[in-house]
Amino acid sequence: MKKKRIFVHKCDWCNRELILNGKDSDSYVINGEFKYFCIIQTRGKPAERDCLKNYLKEIKKKNEYPIKKKLEEKKEQEEKEEEKKEKRLEARPRVLAKLDELNKFLKR
Numbered sequence: 001m002k003k004k005r006i007f008v009h010k011c012d013w014c015n016r017e018l019i020l021n022g023k024d025s026d027s028y029v030i031n032g033e034f035k036y037f038c039i040i041q042t043r044g045k046p047a048e049r050d051c052l053k054n055y056l057k058e059i060k061k062k063n064e065y066p067i068k069k070k071l072e073e074k075k076e077q078e079e080k081e082e083e084k085k086e087k088r089l090e091a092r093p094r095v096l097a098k099l100d101e102l103n104k105f106l107k108r
């Protein structure tokens, strides 16, 4: 009789070994990054163990603040750049006018 191969994969959140197939298989979920997470839930009851949820919660916590801050910093920088550009544009005609005056003066 051919023995069925049992596949295992560690949970990417709690490192528990998950049995992926066979009669003793654990229930698990795979997310979009092909990471494995255990999930133990009886129908109609809150999950006893939901590693994907914990993982997502942690990611959210890690990402939320820096992204928001980065966006704000970027916006601030863009505003400063805009200001610089405006100042440069303002300054230019004045310099040209001065040059003009100088040329007139030299020609005299």
Ligand SMILES: [Zn+2]
Residues within 6 Å of the ligand: 011, 012, 013, 014, 015, 016, 037, 038, 051
């Ligand atoms: Zn787990």
